[in-house]
Structures are given as structure tokens and as C-alpha cells.
Amino acid sequence: MLLSMVFRLQAMNNAFLPLSHGAMAYAALLKMIDRRSPALAKEIHDVQSAKPITVAPLQSAGMVPSHPHVHIVAGEVFTWRVTALTANVAEEIQQMVHSVERVQIGQGIFQVLEVVTSWAEHGEARQTTYPELLNRWERQAVPAEVTLQFVTPTAFRRGRVHQLLPTPRLVWGSLLDRWNRWAPQSFTIGRDLLEEAILLRAWQGGTQRIELDHRAATGFTGQFTYRVQPNYPAVRLMMAVLADFAFFSGVGWQTAHGMGQVRWRAKGSLVNN
Structure with missing residues (x-):
């Protein structure tokens, strides 16, 4: 659920x-x-x-x-x-x-x-379920392009380093890990394929310094558009499902502390409804 x-x-x-x-x-x-x-x-x-x-x-x-x-x-x-x-x-x-x-x-x-x-x-x-999210996008045409709005500062933690560039591998890999951890049906798509199939096509954003539980941290916010290259239908389906899932899961580091809040936007409107 x-x-x-x-x-x-x-x-x-x-x-x-x-x-x-x-x-x-x-x-x-x-x-x-x-x-x-x-x-x-x-x-x-x-x-x-x-x-x-x-x-x-x-x-x-x-x-x-x-x-x-x-x-x-x-x-x-x-x-x-x-x-x-x-x-x-x-x-x-x-x-x-x-x-x-x-x-x-x-x-x-x-x-x-x-x-x-x-x-x-x-x-x-x-409210929804993992199977309902998956079935929703299996029943309709899936977009080749997705625009994510990172509403609160977002970062990816690698050791002691914060990664602040939302590359396809980091963004969709974060969502994929969360989905595969809790969903009854996993996606069998590796991170190397994410880099090969998904391009960061356009973006508009910046970084923001925040205080996080007595620690300083930096995250990025803004709109980032991702496009799946031709001949990757499984990745297109995965991207639509995970973009929908991001409304619940967030992306990246410290999502339980308010970071990584994400919305899927299309022509200025929310898709997650």
C-alpha cells in the first residue's frame, strides 16, 4: 500500500x-x-x-x-x-x-x-498500491519524456560526499531501489541501462543550503526533464511508473527529513493524481 x-x-x-x-x-x-x-x-x-x-x-x-x-x-x-x-x-x-x-x-x-x-x-x-500503479501505466500509452519538479532540496549521498547533479543514474536509480525494495513486482533494469537509455534533456534549477538536524547540507531544486531514447519500451514503462511512485517515495537522501520531495509535471500541471 x-x-x-x-x-x-x-x-x-x-x-x-x-x-x-x-x-x-x-x-x-x-x-x-x-x-x-x-x-x-x-x-x-x-x-x-x-x-x-x-x-x-x-x-x-x-x-x-x-x-x-x-x-x-x-x-x-x-x-x-x-x-x-x-x-x-x-x-x-x-x-x-x-x-x-x-x-x-x-x-x-x-x-x-x-x-x-x-x-x-x-x-x-x-492512496494506491504498487500493483495499481504498475497496472495504470501498463494499460495506457507511456510518455517518452518526463519532467520532475524537485520541490525541496534534494541530494544523493555517496560516502561523505553529496552529489548535486540529478543524473539519470542517480535519480532513476534511487527510485528503482526504493520500488524494488518494497513492491511485490520488481523491475529487472540495471543502473548501467538507465545511463544508456535515459537522457537529461533540459533543466532549470539551482542549489540551496539548509540546516539538517544540526548539520549543514546542500541540495538542488528545480525542474528537470528526462527522455527515454527509442527502442527502450521497458525503460519507458519503468520511468512512467517510477515518476508516479516518486510522489510517495521522494528521491535521494534524507527523504524522511523533508528532502527530495518530487512532483511529476506536464505542461505546468501535476500528473500525480
Whole structure:
């Protein structure tokens, strides 16, 4: 099961959060899970590679991205998005929210106004399964070209080095690893073939310095368009499925801390719905 859940939160106090507060948001979600299922919370925490959840930073109409802090004003309403990539985590989060009335993220305390899980209720909420995603794209013509919008800073970790260029091998390899880890049906496509078959055709973006759990990090944001060369139908199908999957999984390093949030865009509109 794949779940994207959106919380509507109303601030109960005045507070400041760092603009890159993903680690605080992750800690808040893990604390919520721990109250109901300590074993699952520990299992998620102990995973050293990609975790089966992603946590987005808070969003509100009044936020100014260029400011170094998020100014929380009592009464202001925020949205907060979390995703689950396995059935047991998704089911636990869905059950957990029925008993959650308040959430604390950093110094901000929020009342839970609403929790939604369907796209009809909120454009960032959605539920599906791995087989449904695969079947969706097996039943229709798949595009040769995909444009990904990297919404939050994204990076790829290689040892102590951050890779900041979203090459086909890194982007689609990251998504492929996540899909093959949790999906019941794997793609048998190697990273060398990704480099051979997929081209980075166009891009517009830049880098951004963030604070990540008391560490400085750099990530890239922007729009990047990838094209599959002719005579690679299996790669075309894989790219469409993984672009859809990216809405839930994120891409790259520290997706549980708000990095690597991705949307598939076509002519300015979201494809992930």
C-alpha cells in the first residue's frame, strides 16, 4: 500500500521554526507512531537506508521561502504531508490519527483540524498500491519524456560526499531501489541501462543550503526533464511508473527529513493524481 496523508493543523502558540525543519517534523511523526506502536517506531528509526516514510515541511499561505525561519502565529493554519511506503506503516498511521488531537513540531504546538487521504479532498493526498500503479501505466500509452519538479532540496549521498547533479543514474536509480525494495513486482533494469537509455534533456534549477538536524547540507531544486531514447519500451514503462511512485517515495537522501520531495509535471500541471 502507498499512502499520502495531509494534516490540517492550527497553531496554538507563537513560535519560530527553522525553514528546514524536516528533522523536527520527522521526530514529531515518529513520536506519534511510538505512542501506539513502539516496536514499529523503533523499526523505522533503526533503518539506516531509505525509510518507509517521508515527511514534508509545514506549508501555509503566508510562508515566505526566502526567510531563514518559519514564523508560527497562533491561529494560523498549516498543512503537513506524510507518506507511507509499506502496508503495515500505512495502516498504523491511518489508525493512529484517530487518537491524535495535537502535534508538536519543534516549539510549535498545533491542533489537528482534519486529516485527509484522498485527492478529491486535497491535491497532495492519495492512496494506491504498487500493483495499481504498475497496472495504470501498463494499460495506457507511456510518455517518452518526463519532467520532475524537485520541490525541496534534494541530494544523493555517496560516502561523505553529496552529489548535486540529478543524473539519470542517480535519480532513476534511487527510485528503482526504493520500488524494488518494497513492491511485490520488481523491475529487472540495471543502473548501467538507465545511463544508456535515459537522457537529461533540459533543466532549470539551482542549489540551496539548509540546516539538517544540526548539520549543514546542500541540495538542488528545480525542474528537470528526462527522455527515454527509442527502442527502450521497458525503460519507458519503468520511468512512467517510477515518476508516479516518486510522489510517495521522494528521491535521494534524507527523504524522511523533508528532502527530495518530487512532483511529476506536464505542461505546468501535476500528473500525480
